Amino acid sequence: MIVRNEEAVLERCLDSVAELVDEIILVDTGSTDDTKKIASKFSAKIYDFPWRDDFSAARNYAVAQAVGDYWFWLDADDVVEGENREKLRRILAHPDADVVFLPYQLSFDEDGKPQMISCRERIFRRSVKFQWEGAVHEAIVPRGKVRYGDAAISHRKIGAGSPDRNLHIYQQKLMRGENFSPQRTVLLRQRTVRPPCLSGSTSGTGTVFAGWKGLGTGLHGSVSALRKLLPKTETAGAGAEKPAACAGIRCADAGALL
Template identity: 75%
Template structure:
């Protein structure tokens, strides 16, 4: 683990994993709180590493201290919850691969259902010499035998971090003359989008796609990001073209389908919008790579289909999709409002 000022969450993380591992290695990059004291309670091996605006450098230093046959990495605000604890125990007892990917639950709805989900490389055979690359959004390049496990890691952040840190690191690297890898290009563009710099993000995304060296899910994500940038810049035709471009890289993804449906909905082209929302639900059951938003597989297309069919005058179908949306998100205010709306509409027809 690499940490800095994580006393509020570190104990929670270590509680969830301490009985599953043989050693805990903690690399501190400059804490001024009681992070080290918390780590000491778990007999962690604590090392100092001066922060140098490079997450891979810090993580690789931590990896270099490991002595077991396998190593696992976590962030301080990660936690292994519920049945995933036992699932992880079984995987760690017999990894049976050089590298193990695990689900990563990044955000949750009010009911605690995971919403933003990805898979991350988590467990590694030490003898393979794996190392992280990338100063920001660091990752280990997949190689060797790979296993996909089912023990999810939950990201339970308590407080927002520095929203500008990653963008500043990327900008510093650019000023130093660094040539970005495809992954760095993609994540730099994401940071620009997150900061509302849509015009600046678009050429970065275009260069990323033109060079053709990106991972397929990142190519699809770049098309999605470009579509959103154009939509924010009130260029809906360009947004649509960018979203359709994603089909060059794979089958329609639920989030892409919902974005296209939204553009048609804005144009009041309800049959076309409904087509794409239906497709989002259909494709939502297929395996995904990269990041995906669970609500784009179920709740969002269902509630938008409710709107589409209502606008097309098919009240019974609209009400059915509202009920479907409610099955995905219990107690949802929009579903309750629509239910009342349909009841009042039915009463007026009597």
């Protein structure tokens, strides 16, 4: 996990998975609250990592601390609830794949029924040496044997996040003269596009949905805003096509969800 000032949600998250894993690795990027104190209650291995406007850098540092055969990631405002804990226990006992995708419940109705579900890469064989890519909306390109499990992770965010966080990161990258374009991120996302999770199904490497041509809407909007701030910096735009309805599951906007 990578965290900063997560005292409001961290205990809930760790309490839901502590007995399912062999070790808890927590990388703190600058907390000023009781985040570390809460993590210590769960015997977490706590590391400090100076924030550098790059989510992948922090996540890859966390992954480098793992020693088990597999590693599994969560955000602090994620939680494993109800029957999904036993489902996750079974999957972690026998991952039987290089990458395991799990359902990610992102929003809920008044009755608590999931209204928006994605499918995220969650469990990885450590010997394959997977790496996160992307300073924002980071992802891992899957390869090898891929499995889709049925243990859902619930995203239970409390309060609003920083609306300008990602824009600030893009702005800093451009001010440092780093060249990037929406197309590069679209290609990465195209290779990691997540279909509805089908328990037990597997596939080899390669594009899962070749027909999903673009996921650049949100990034394109951010880069367009940055061009107004830094007009001398060249950036490339990209259109985006939304996927068809995901087997009856409401699909999130590419830029917001991914």
